[in-house]
Amino acid sequence: MNIIRFEFLKLLKKSRGWLGPILVFTLIMIAYPLTVELTDIELGQSFFSILWIAALLVMMLATEDIFLEDFNDGSLEQYAISQNNLSFVIGSKIFIYWLVIGLPISALGSIFCFGIINQHNFSFQIFPVLLISTYIFLNVFSFGNALSLTKGSILGILVTLPMLLPLLIILGKVVIAINFDLNYSGFLFLLLGILSIIIVIIPMITSYIIRAHLE
Amino acid sequence: MFQVNRAYPYIFYLSLAIYLFSLFWGLFLTPEDFVQGNSYRIIYLHVPASFISQSLYLAMAIASAVYLIWKVKLSVYLVRSIAPIGAMTTFIALISGSIWGIPTWGTWWVWDARIVSTLILFIMYLGLISLHDSFNNYEKADKFLSILVLVGSVNIPIIKMSVEWWSTLHQPASITLSEKPAIDLVMLYPLFGSIIGFTGLIACLVILSSKLQIIKREKNKSWVKDYV
Known part of the structure; x- marks a missing residue:
């Protein structure tokens, strides 16, 4: 519990780390209707693809230095040799990032959804999907950033982004289901299933990678 | 390595003969397709390349698991040597698919689940x-490569099943283990031959590439100096 509290305070103190991605997300969502001259209906049709890509991009930015500072100042080494389970520490770190960045972005995404599509049921339905997908994005990008810890984040993004493209296809299917007023709970459970596997496996693999970096 | 060296020419010439014979059979001796005309004949390149591109990734995943569990260095050499060959076969599959797409679909590219997932591969x-x-330290690079291969292997069932899970323009598999082939036997036999021949040729390429990788990585060992 102390670790979660400590990581939470550490991230809050570093406002660039959490406020930056939220503001970037807001700017993308505000700027995109200005870049195209579309009617309200056409705006609504392209809204979701912009939403997923913006969420993906922002999560990518948010995790850019998730482990780098801790690696450079020796905190990760301390965690690795202490009695704390390193994969738990990493899992907590990702959870904190999701709480501080993913959660507000999901809420903002729902608000923008209401603002652009003007249907409250759409924004209510998209909120849990955003919550789950941002958590998955964060986990996968954290894994990528752990891999390329000392080599810059581009390499990490290059190797992990392809893994997220099938998820984008699923998110596209969710939107179709919501658009046609179909039952989308199956997709929601599928996303939850993916998330439940990822939140267990990714911290374990990431801790293994970080230990390899520390060797 | 000496055993492989001895077997390699036999595998190469046999595979080349099988592939050329199947190609000749498929291109000149099989009838035209009722719907697609002669354009279907590209299957003798497209199908083997697609099959191999996914199989190579599976082989890499198995080799990566072997490396991570038992620390067998040869298996990670194999992973590294397969990667460019896998990229090459996937590229052939994509290009031949695009060429086939022009007469059959009327377009060289569609944002279809199977095609996009192959591009992801x-x-x-x-x-x-x-x-x-990007790593100078081979030990670290090998570990990270193996982990990434294993994590990335989740894409293989997605590519395989994409034609079943999504409504795609790409046709479902014509040859499955559980059902009667959807392709006529006249076209199927040369297709099998081309798959076997192509697999053999790629196996030879993997052998050569692995040999190069072993020599490169073990260059400071005395046996390599004696061998070279």
Whole structure:
């Protein structure tokens, strides 16, 4: 519990780390209707693809230095040799990032959804999907950033982004289901299933990678 | 290595003969397709290349697991040597698919689940190569490469099943283990031959590439100096 509290305070103190991605997300969502001259209906049709890509991009930015500072100042080494389970520490770190960045972005995404599509049921339905997908994005990008810890984040993004493209296809299917007023709970459970596997496996693999970096 | 060296020419010439014979059979001796005309004949390149591109990734995943569990260095050499060959076969599959798409679909590219997932596989192969090459420390690079291959293997069932899970323009598999082939036997036999021949040729390429990788990585060992 102390670790979660400590990581939470550490991230809050570093406002660039959490406020930056939220503001970037807001700017993308505000700027995109200005870049195209579309009617309200056409705006609504392209809204979701912009939403997923913006969420993906922002999560990518948010995790850019998730482990780098801790690696450079020796905190990760301390965690690795202490009695704390390193994969738990990493899992907590990702959870904190999701709480501080993913959660507000999901809420903002729902608000923008209401603002652009003007249907409250759409924004209510998209909120849990955003919550789950941002958590998955964060986990996968954290894994990528752990891999390329000392080599810059581009390499990490290059190797992990392809893994997220099938998820984008699923998110596209969710939107179709919501658009046609179909039952989308199956997709929601599928996303939850993916998330439940990822939140267990990714911290374990990431801790293994970080230990390899520390060797 | 000496055993492989001895077997390699036999595998190469046999595979080349099988592939050329199947290609000749498929291109000149099989009838035209009722719907697609002669354009279907590209299957003798497209199907083997697609099959191999996914199989190679599976082989890499198995080799990576062997490396991570038992620390067998040869298996990670194999992973590294397969990666560019996998990228090459995936590229052939994509290009031949595009060429086939022009007369049959009327377009060389569609944003279809099977095609996009194959493109993802191609990018993943390139990502694996760049990840491994970005580390000077081979031990670290090998570990990260193996982990990434294993994690990335989740894409293989997605590529395989994409034609079943999504409504795609790409046709479902014509040959499955559980059902009667959807392709006529006249076309099927040369297709099997081309798959076997192509697999053999790619196996030879993997052998050569692995040999190069072993020599490169073990260059400071005395046996390599004696061998070279």
